[in-house]
Amino acid sequence: MKINPLHSVNAYRxxxxxxVQKTSSISQKRDQVQISSAAKKMQQSTQISAERQEKxxxxxxxxxSGTYEVKPKExxxxxxxxxxx
Numbered sequence: 781m782k783i784n785p786l787h788s789v790n791a792y793r794x795x796x797x798x799x800v801q802k803t804s805s806i807s808q809k810r811d812q813v814q815i816s817s818a819a820k821k822m823q824q825s826t827q828i829s830a831e832r833q834e835k836x837x838x839x840x841x842x843x844x845s846g847t848y849e850v851k852p853k854e855x856x857x858x859x860x861x862x863x864x865x
Contacts, residue, residue, distance in 0.1 A: 815823075842848035 839848065
């Protein structure tokens with residue numbers, strides 16, 4: 781039985797060429813990011829409105845000056861509403 785070494789080398793070269801083509805086509809693809817509509821809604825809801833920001837600034841000023849008063853009943857009510865859901 782005669783073994784043809786050139787045939788096996790040619791098959792190896794063809795396989796290398798196929799692998800190089802696959803690698804080059806894969807490297808040309810780019811990553812893509814898709815944001816779902818639910819994520820977009822969540823992103824919009826986290827933006828602070830101007831009114832809310834103003835209220836937050838007023839509370840910060842009161843805390844810094846030492847005039848902010850904690851209302852224990854109001855705090856307890858908010859905790860209850862949160863945990864009662």
